[in-house]
Amino acid sequence: MAASISVAEAVWSEIRLSQSAVTDDQLSILHFLFGKNLERATRIVDQRGVKRVIGEPSGRSLFQVVGESRRREEYICFPFHYCSCYSFFYETINRGEQLTCKHQLAARLASSVGACVEVKMKLMRPIDLFQQALKNNKPVQGRFLGLDVGVKYVGLAISDPHNKIASPLSVLVRKKSKIDLMAKDFSLLISEFSLAGFIVGYPFDSQGAGSVEAVPVKLFMEELRNTGKFEGLPYTYWDERFTSKCVEVFLRPLNLQHALSKSFVDKFAAVGILQGYLDFVNRNLKETDSVLSR
Numbered sequence: 001m002a003a004s005i006s007v008a009e010a011v012w013s014e015i016r017l018s019q020s021a022v023t024d025d026q027l028s029i030l031h032f033l034f035g036k037n038l039e040r041a042t043r044i045v046d047q048r049g050v051k052r053v054i055g056e057p058s059g060r061s062l063f064q065v066v067g068e069s070r071r072r073e074e075y076i077c078f079p080f081h082y083c084s085c086y087s088f089f090y091e092t093i094n095r096g097e098q099l100t101c102k103h104q105l106a107a108r109l110a111s112s113v114g115a116c117v118e119v120k121m122k123l124m125r126p127i128d129l130f131q132q133a134l135k136n137n138k139p140v141q142g143r144f145l146g147l148d149v150g151v152k153y154v155g156l157a158i159s160d161p162h163n164k165i166a167s168p169l170s171v172l173v174r175k176k177s178k179i180d181l182m183a184k185d186f187s188l189l190i191s192e193f194s195l196a197g198f199i200v201g202y203p204f205d206s207q208g209a210g211s212v213e214a215v216p217v218k219l220f221m222e223e224l225r226n227t228g229k230f231e232g233l234p235y236t237y238w239d240e241r242f243t244s245k246c247v248e249v250f251l252r253p254l255n256l257q258h259a260l261s262k263s264f265v266d267k268f269a270a271v272g273i274l275q276g277y278l279d280f281v282n283r284n285l286k287e288t289d290s291v292l293s294r
């Protein structure tokens with residue numbers, strides 16, 4: 001196994017250095033080493049199924065690889081040592097029958113021949129996002145949009161021009177598989193309010209990591225990012241665990257109709273998220289100022 005791995009490594013670096021098409025010799029070595037998986041990996045690369053997601057500012061990256069079957073499942077993948085697929089677990093790790101799974105192979109192949117779809121994430125720390133917005137002090141200061149991402153709706157809130165107070169804006173219906181339409185709605189808002197960034201509600205768990213409920217939020221942001229219409233627009237995640245609950249308690253005495261109260265909750269949850277963020281950054285800014293002026 002070790003010998004096969006070093007042969008494979010030699011071929012990969014040869015391909016990467018030559019920066020041109022893969023030669024027949026290289027292909028036949030790869031085919032010898034990886035067998036059927038090479039054909040599958042090639043199909044994945046041809047279908048533009050390898051995405052390299054680069055984090056900023058860390059510069060670290062991981063791959064998201066879409067399988068070549070019709071189910072189009074997506075796997076998180078580190079070409080050298082991990083893939084979230086079933087075959088990696090059983091055939092590569094458990095039984096040792098394969099050097100890598102087809103997704104890892106596709107990621108190696110795509111990155112060696114430069115065929116990855118690169119996705120840059122502009123996820124920032126909450127406080128950095130605010131400071132950047134202050135630095136970009138154009139004639140009109142950019143405002144922030146608060147997002148409460150639900151399964152069916154996305155509640156929106158907007159900050160005032162001084163970024164002190166959040167108010168409800170609207171509720172967008174999530175158009176399944178029509179992310180482009182939603183992207184258009186967002187683009188209009190960005191220009192109308194000269195937005196400086198998105199503050200996205202995120203259910204952190206008690207350790208500060210994303211909980212299971214966070215997965216749909218991440219997927220939504222990824223879909224939005226993949227439309228390619230928001231390149232460079234920064235966003236950050238803000239803990240939303242308590243907001244929806246608080247809003248529900250607050251609205252209960254009003255005895256609203258279910259549909260109406262749902263739309264209120266969505267709108268106000270976004271207000272809660274954004275206001276929580278604004279309070280935090282403004283307080284933080286004041287504290288830093290008073291430390292500096294001492």
Ligand SMILES: [Zn+2]
Nearest residue numbers: 083085101103
């Ligand atoms: Zn895999």
